[in-house]
Amino acid sequence: MRKISILVIFVFFLFGCKQKSVVHPTFYFWKTDYHNHKAETAALSKFKSKSLYVRIMDVDFNPDFQQDVPVSPIKFSDPLPPQVDIIPVVFLVNRIFNEIDSNRIKLLADHIAVFVEAKVKQSGKSSYSELQIDCDWTKTSRDRYFEFLNHLKKHPLLKNKTISVTLRLHQVKNIATSGIPPVEKAMLMCYNMGNLRKYGNQNSILDQHEMDLYLKDYLENYPLKLDVALPTFEWAVVFRNKKYAGISKRINKGQIQDKKLFKQRENSILYDLLMDYPAAGLKRGDVIRWEEITTEDLLATSSFLSRYLKPEERNLVFYHLDTDLLKHFTDEDFRKVIANF
Amino acid sequence: MKIFEKLSLISSIFLITFFGEIAVNIACGGEVDPYDYYISYFHNNVQGDEYTSFAFNQMAYLNSEENTESESEINSREWGKYLDVKPQDVHQIMYEADSAMKAKLQLYDGKISELPDSLQKNTFLQGLNKHKSALKYYIFAKSCEPFANVDFDLWNPKPRDTAGMSLLATEALTITKSEKDAFLKLRYAYQAERMFHYAGQHDDSKNVFEKFIKTDQSNSAVKGWALALYAGSVRRLGNPEESAFLFSKVFASNPERRVQAYKNYYYNSAPVSGALKYAKTDEEKANIWAINGFGNSDFDIESLNKVYQYDPKSQLTGTLLVREVNKLEQALIEANDIAKISFDYYFSYNDRSKSKDSVRNVNLKQLNEIRNFAVKLAAEKK
Numbered sequence: 001m002r003k004i005s006i007l008v009i010f011v012f013f014l015f016g017c018k019q020k021s022v023v024h025p026t027f028y029f030w031k032t033d034y035h036n037h038k039a040e041t042a043a044l045s046k047f048k049s050k051s052l053y054v055r056i057m058d059v060d061f062n063p064d065f066q067q068d069v070p071v072s073p074i075k076f077s078d079p080l081p082p083q084v085d086i087i088p089v090v091f092l093v094n095r096i097f098n099e100i101d102s103n104r105i106k107l108l109a110d111h112i113a114v115f116v117e118a119k120v121k122q123s124g125k126s127s128y129s130e131l132q133i134d135c136d137w138t139k140t141s142r143d144r145y146f147e148f149l150n151h152l153k154k155h156p157l158l159k160n161k162t163i164s165v166t167l168r169l170h171q172v173k174n175i176a177t178s179g180i181p182p183v184e185k186a187m188l189m190c191y192n193m194g195n196l197r198k199y200g201n202q203n204s205i206l207d208q209h210e211m212d213l214y215l216k217d218y219l220e221n222y223p224l225k226l227d228v229a230l231p232t233f234e235w236a237v238v239f240r241n242k243k244y245a246g247i248s249k250r251i252n253k254g255q256i257q258d259k260k261l262f263k264q265r266e267n268s269i270l271y272d273l274l275m276d277y278p279a280a281g282l283k284r285g286d287v288i289r290w291e292e293i294t295t296e297d298l299l300a301t302s303s304f305l306s307r308y309l310k311p312e313e314r315n316l317v318f319y320h321l322d323t324d325l326l327k328h329f330t331d332e333d334f335r336k337v338i339a340n341f
Numbered sequence: 342m343k344i345f346e347k348l349s350l351i352s353s354i355f356l357i358t359f360f361g362e363i364a365v366n367i368a369c370g371g372e373v374d375p376y377d378y379y380i381s382y383f384h385n386n387v388q389g390d391e392y393t394s395f396a397f398n399q400m401a402y403l404n405s406e407e408n409t410e411s412e413s414e415i416n417s418r419e420w421g422k423y424l425d426v427k428p429q430d431v432h433q434i435m436y437e438a439d440s441a442m443k444a445k446l447q448l449y450d451g452k453i454s455e456l457p458d459s460l461q462k463n464t465f466l467q468g469l470n471k472h473k474s475a476l477k478y479y480i481f482a483k484s485c486e487p488f489a490n491v492d493f494d495l496w497n498p499k500p501r502d503t504a505g506m507s508l509l510a511t512e513a514l515t516i517t518k519s520e521k522d523a524f525l526k527l528r529y530a531y532q533a534e535r536m537f538h539y540a541g542q543h544d545d546s547k548n549v550f551e552k553f554i555k556t557d558q559s560n561s562a563v564k565g566w567a568l569a570l571y572a573g574s575v576r577r578l579g580n581p582e583e584s585a586f587l588f589s590k591v592f593a594s595n596p597e598r599r600v601q602a603y604k605n606y607y608y609n610s611a612p613v614s615g616a617l618k619y620a621k622t623d624e625e626k627a628n629i630w631a632i633n634g635f636g637n638s639d640f641d642i643e644s645l646n647k648v649y650q651y652d653p654k655s656q657l658t659g660t661l662l663v664r665e666v667n668k669l670e671q672a673l674i675e676a677n678d679i680a681k682i683s684f685d686y687y688f689s690y691n692d693r694s695k696s697k698d699s700v701r702n703v704n705l706k707q708l709n710e711i712r713n714f715a716v717k718l719a720a721e722k723k
Contacts, residue, residue: 069495111496118498 021306022313023341025334027321028053028089028229034123036078039323044084046331047338051085053132053317056119059112060093068096068108070115079124086125088116089132097141097148105144109151117157130162132187139177149182164227169193169214172222186224190301191231191319197244201268203291205231211304219308227315228305230337232325234292238282248288250280256290295333302340309341316341375400380674383666388659394600395635395660397667403600412597415562423524424468424475431465447483451476478525481516485509485532489539503540510536510545517553527557531567543574550574565595569602576608582615586629589616593628606632627652634661640668640707645714653721662718665711672704 026049027040034054044052057073080086090112100108120128133152137145153163167186171178193211194204236251237244256262262271271288282288316338375398385396385404396404413436414428420435421428438446445456453461453470460466469476488506513533520526530553537546550571554564572587588609591602606616613633620626627648634644645661652658 065495073498075500115496115498122498122500 021309021311021341023316023338024050024314025316025318025338026051026053028055028317028319030055030320031322032072032074034074034076034078034080036081037323039326040321041081043321043326044081047334049084051087051130051315052080052321053087053089054080054123056088056090056116058091058093059096059108061096068104068111073115074119076119076122076124082124086120086123086128087130087132088120088128089134090116092133092135092145094136094138094141097135097137097144100144100148102147105148106151109148109155113152113155113157128161130164131158132164132166134166136166136168137171137178137181139174142177142179146179146182153182166229167224167226169210173214173218175218175222180223184225185227186222187227187229187315187317188219188305189229190305191229191233196237199239199242199244199287201270201289203269204237205233205235205291206293206297206301208300208304211301215304215308219305220310225312225314226309227317228309228341229317229319230298230301231293232298232318232329233320233322234290234325234328237289237291239287239289240283240285242287245286248280248282251282251288253290253292255280256288262288292328295329295337298333298337299340302337306341314341379671381667381670382674383663383670385663385667388663389656391596391656392599392635392660395603395664397638397664399667399671403603406600408597408600410596412562412566415597419524419561419563420465424465424472426464426468430463434460434463434465450480474520474522474525478528481513482528482532485513485536489535501539506536506540507542510534510540510542514549517549523557523559524561527554527559527561527563530554530557531563534567534570538570538574543577546574547571547578562595562597565591565598568594569598569605572602572605576605581609582611583619585609585611585616586619586625589620589629589632590625592632593624603632603635607636623651624655627655627657631655631657631661634664638668640665642707642710642714649714649718658718662711662715665707669704669708669711673701673708 025047027044029052055074058071059068060071061067062069096108116128116131131152133149135145149163149165152158162185163183164185164187165181165183167181167188169189172188190211191205193214194202194207196204234253236248236256238246238248238251256271261274261277263274264271269290271290273282273284273286273288276282276284318334379399385398386393391409393409394403394405394407398404413432417428417431417435420426420431424431434442434446442460445460449456449466451470451473453466456466469479488502488509491501510533513529513536517526517529517533520529530549534546534549534554537543537549550567554567554571557564568587569591572584572591575587576584585606588602588606591598592606595602613629616629617626620629630644630647630651634641634648637644641661642665645658645665648655648661649658
C-alpha cells in the first residue's frame with residue numbers, strides 16, 4: 001500500500017508540473033549608431049543580460065556594382081558595456097540568393113566573416129561566441145542559403161563559434177519546403193507575422209490567430225534548439241484609398257491621440273486623418289493603422305509559446321533596445337513576461 | 342604522313358580556328374558604342390570644347406566624364422609660379438611619384454643631397470629646399486593625404502579615422518591663423534576645411550571657409566575647390582537649394598571640377614527656382630539655367646532662351662543650341678534598315694504607327710522653334 005502511494009505521488013509529480021525552462025532575457029540592438037544610453041544600459045543590467053544581439057549590417061545585391069554589398073553598417077560611438085557580450089547579427093536580403101553561384105557564395109561568406117570580426121573589435125570586444133544570420137529564405141533560395149551557411153561554418157574565423165539563424169513562422173510550419181538550416185540553433189521570430197500590406201483591422205506585428213495557425217501543431221516537432229524573439233515596438237501603417245502606402249516614422253502616439261488630427265474608429269486600431277498633414281506627408285482621408293504591443297499581448301504569446309516549446313535553456317530577446325520603447329513597459333511587466341516561460 | 346593528309350590536317354585546323362574565332366567574336370563581342378551607334382550629321386562639339394562633357398549624347402549620361410582641365414596641372418602651375426620652378430617638376434613629385442619615390446620623399450626634410458641623383462635635379466625639390474615654410478606645408482599636406490584619399494571598398498570595415506582628421510584640422514587651423522604668407526595661408530585653410538569636412542564637423546568646416554577662404558583676394562583655383570567642400574557642408578547641414586547654387590558657381594569657375602560640380606548639383610535635387618533664389622548676377626543665373634539644360638534630355642528651349650537672355654556671349658548658348666540640334670536629329674532622322682542597329686533594332690514599339698503623325702508634328706514644331714532661335718542668334722550678333 002505504502003509502495004503504491006509513493007508510486008502514485010511520484011506519478012503525480014511527473015505529470016503534475018511541467019519542467020520550467022531557464023530563460024536569459026536580452027535585446028536586439030537594431031540601430032546604426034551605438035551610443036551607450038543610460039536607460040538602455042540600465043535595462044540590460046536589470047535583466048542581468050549576458051549578451052546583446054547587435055545588428056552589424058544588412059547585405060543586399062547592388063546592381064550598380066554587380067556585387068553583394070553591406071548596407072548601413074553599424075558604427076560604435078561608444079563601446080558596449082563591459083559585462084555584456086556581443087552577438088553579431090547580419091541581415092541578408094533574400095534576393096541575393098536567387099541568382100548566386102558557388103564562387104559568390106564563398107566570397108560572401110568570407111566577406112561577412114572578416115567584416116563581422118572587425119566590427120566586433122570596434123565594439124570594444126575581443127571576440128564573440130555566436131553569429132546570427134537573419135534571412136527570410138524561401139523554397140527557391142533555400143539550397144543556396146544553406147550552402148552559404150555551410151561555408152560560413154567552415155570559415156577559419158568562425159572556428160569554435162556557434163552560428164544561429166532566424167526562423168519565421170512559415171518556416172516552422174512548412175518544414176518540408178523550407179528545410180532545416182544546417183546550424184545548431186535558431187531564433188523563433190514572433191513578430192511581423194500578419195499581412196502588413198492588407199487593409200484591415202489586424203495587428204500585423206503580433207497576431208495570436210496567425211501563431212495558432214503556424215505554430216500550434218508544428219512547434220513541438222521542430223528539431224533545432226530554439227531561442228525566442230518578442231516584439232516591443234510600434235508603428236504607424238499608412239493606407240491611402242485602402243491601399244498600403246508605407247510605414248510613417250513621423251507619426252507617434254502623441255499625434256495619434258490628438259483628437260484634432262485623428263479620429264479612431266470604434267473598437268479598432270484604425271485612425272482616420274481629419275486634415276491634410278504635410279509635416280508627415282499625409283493627406284486628409286488617409287487611414288493610419290496604429291500597431292502596438294501591450295503587456296497583455298506579450299503575456300498571451302509567452303503562455304502560448306511555453307506550452308509548445310521544449311523545456312530547455314534559451315535566450316528570450318526583445319526587439320528592440322530603444323529608450324522610448326522601454327518606457328512603454330514597467331520592469332514588472334517585463335518580469336511577468338519572462339516568468340511566464 | 343602523306344602530303345595530302347598533312348595539308349588537309351593543316352587546312353582543317355586553320356578553318357576551325359578561323360571560323361571558331363569569328364563565332365566567339367560574335368557571341369561575346371560588341372557592346373553598344375555610345376559615340377557610334379546612332380546617326381548624326383552634326384558634330385556635338387562644333388561650338389568648341391569647353392563644355393564637351395555636356396554635349397548631347399543619345400546613349401550616355403554625360404558625353405564624357407573627363408574634365409577639360411586637369412586639377413593636378415593647375416595646382417602644379419600655381420606652385421611653379423609661387424616657387425619660381427618648372428611646373429612639370431612639381432607635377433612629377435606631387436602626382437607622378439611611384440611607391441619607391443614616395444618612400445624616399447617621405448623622409449625628405451630639406452636635405453637635398455641625401456636624395457638620389459634623379460631627384461636632386463628636380464627644381465621643385467630645390468625650391469622647397471630654399472623655402473622652408475613651403476616645405477613645412479608640403480610635409481603637412483602629405484600627412485593629410487592618407488585621410489583624404491581612401492580606396493573605395495564597401496567591404497572594408499574600417500571606419501574613417503575622424504578623430505585623426507579632426508586633430509589635423511585643428512592643427513591646420515592654428516597654423517592658418519599665424520601664417521603670414523598668403524599662398525600658404527590659403528592652403529592651410531583649405532586643409533583645415535577639408536579635414537573638418539571629412540571628419541563630419543560641417544559647422545567647423547564652414548567656419549574655416551567663411552573666415553579664411555572666402556575673404557582671400559587671390560584668384561587661386563584652391564578657392565573653387567574649397568567652395569565645393571563648402572557647398573557639400575551646406576547640403577549636409579540641410580540646405581539643398583543653397584548648396585545647388587554654390588555648386589553651380591564651382592561649375593562656372595573651375596573647369597577642372599565641372600563634372601563633379603554638375604553631379605553634385607543634381608544630388609541636391611533642388612528645383613531650378615530654388616537655386617535661382619540665391620543667384621544675384623545674370624551670369625550666375627545663366628549658369629544655373631545651363632546646368633538645368635544639360636540635365637534635360639528632352640527638348641528644352643526654355644533653358645536655351647534663359648541662358649541667352651542672361652549671358653548672350655557665353656559659350657553655353659552655343660553648347661545648348663547644338664544639344665537641341667542633336668536632339669532633333671534623334672527625333673527626326675528615320676533609321677533605315679542598314680543603320681537600324683541600336684536600341685530600335687531590339688525594341689521596336691508596335692503602337693508607334695498610330696501616334697506617328699502627331700509625334701512628327703511635335704518634332705517639326707520644335708524644329709521651327711530652334712530654327713527661329715538660331716536665326717535670331719545670327720541676326721543679333723551679340
